[in-house]
Amino acid sequence: AIIKRVACPDGVNTATNAACCPLFAIRDDIQENLFDGGECGEEVHESLRLTFHDAIGIGSNGGGGADGSMIVFSDIETNFHANLGIDEIVGEQKPFIAKHNITPGDFIQFAGAVGVSNCPGAPRLNFFLGRPAPLAPAPDKTVPEPFDTVDSILARFADAGNFSPVEVVWLLISHTIAAADHVDPSIPGTPFDSTPEVFDTQFFVETQLRGTLFPGTGGNQGEVESPLHGEIRLQSDHLLARDSRTNCEWQSFVNNQNKLQNRFQAVMLKLSLLGHNQDDMVDCSEVIPVPPPFTGKATFPAGLSHSDVEQACATAAFPTLATDPGPATSVAPVPPS
Numbered sequence: 289a290i291i292k293r294v295a296c297p298d299g300v301n302t303a304t305n306a307a308c309c310p311l312f313a314i315r316d317d318i319q320e321n322l323f324d325g326g327e328c329g330e331e332v333h334e335s336l337r338l339t340f341h342d343a344i345g346i347g348s349n350g351g352g353g354a355d356g357s358m359i360v361f362s363d364i365e366t367n368f369h370a371n372l373g374i375d376e377i378v379g380e381q382k383p384f385i386a387k388h389n390i391t392p393g394d395f396i397q398f399a400g401a402v403g404v405s406n407c408p409g410a411p412r413l414n415f416f417l418g419r420p421a422p423l424a425p426a427p428d429k430t431v432p433e434p435f436d437t438v439d440s441i442l443a444r445f446a447d448a449g450n451f452s453p454v455e456v457v458w459l460l461i462s463h464t465i466a467a468a469d470h471v472d473p474s475i476p477g478t479p480f481d482s483t484p485e486v487f488d489t490q491f492f493v494e495t496q497l498r499g500t501l502f503p504g505t506g507g508n509q510g511e512v513e514s515p516l517h518g519e520i521r522l523q524s525d526h527l528l529a530r531d532s533r534t535n536c537e538w539q540s541f542v543n544n545q546n547k548l549q550n551r552f553q554a555v556m557l558k559l560s561l562l563g564h565n566q567d568d569m570v571d572c573s574e575v576i577p578v579p580p581p582f583t584g585k586a587t588f589p590a591g592l593s594h595s596d597v598e599q600a601c602a603t604a605a606f607p608t609l610a611t612d613p614g615p616a617t618s619v620a621p622v623p624p625s
């Protein structure tokens with residue numbers, strides 16, 4: 289079939305639906321002025337985290353899902369304990385929303401999808417347009433905490449959007465481009481894997497290794513030992529990698545870049561539509577840039593090997609991987625913006 293494209297008023301772009309036309313200028317503006325010219329750095333990581341913290345605000349206790357309530361009712365929601373640190377990216381995004389004609393719910397999900405496209409190895413996320421302005425703040429306790437039990441985490445995701453345990457694993461692919469500023473406040477920017485600027489499968493390798501050290505101080509709530517200097521491990525990621533409901537799905541991503549991309553694209557679409565009906569929205573995915581590829585292989589960090597794997601999945605062996613050469617790996621922090 290021939291798909292008719294419309295010429296956008298900007299005189300440069302064409303779109304399958306005229307409603308998508310204004311997004312090209314917003315995209316170019318945030319790439320230049322929010323994401324520092326197209327990096328996969330701190331603002332991209334925080335913008336992806338924000339897509340989640342806004343969208344998951346829905347369930348049996350109320351909330352409108354991916355509605356931008358984190359922005360409009362920031363005075364309330366950024367004070368919730370699980371949202372610690374989210375005020376920064378909320379503050380950075382607000383001027384772009386004020387400048388452009390877009391609802392905060394749409395902007396949060398759009399910025400997340402554009403930002404992820406800067407990370408080598410990422411899938412090209414979808415973007416659907418059409419979220420109305422939020423009506424009320426989300427209730428507290430909708431965002432899971434790293435010290436929560438697996439039971440409570442799985443229950444929260446099921447309540448929010450009928451996410452299955454396997455889909456919860458898919459959502460945690462996000463932690464391949466992530467760092468923590470507040471879990472151990474003495475070491476802000478400490479990544480969850482050795483490659484926080486690459487959308488690869490290292491997160492699933494490294495969370496399965498035996499924890500041997502705290503990268504900063506010990507005794508922080510929601511933190512357990514990690515296998516690498518400079519890397520932090522959340523208790524929730526540690527437990528999900530080992531729980532019988534999630535461990536085989538977790539391991540299945542090791543060195544499986546195609547599956548990583550495919551599942552993250554699918555589950556992020558579902559997350560971004562919480563509280564909305566896809567049929568009422570316009571598919572503007574064509575505005576999202578195509579991410580650069582990642583062609584490397586998963587490896588054991590230098591100094592570690594198969595004997596450091598805490599095998600959890602009972603039905604499949606951990607894949608055979610090479611070990612990086614050189615002295616024991618130490619991971620550098622993600623620079624602040």
Ligand code: HEM
Pocket residue numbers: 330333334336337340373432433434435441459460462463465466467468469470471522524
């Ligand atoms: C069990 C569920 C989850 C828990 C307990 C959790 C917890 C956390 C915590 C504690 C941090 C560190 C925040 C800080 O100290 O700066 C973090 C960072 C992050 N999370 Fe999650 N998270 C979960 C699920 C998700 C999901 C579903 C997404 C997105 C789809 C996501 C995306 C991110 C990103 C991108 C960061 C890094 C932010 C940055 O580097 O600045 N998380 N998460």
Ligand SMILES: [Ca+2]
Pocket residue numbers: 464465481482483484485486487488489490491
């Ligand atoms: Ca990574």
Ligand SMILES: [Mn+2]
Pocket residue numbers: 330333334467468469477
């Ligand atoms: Mn951060």
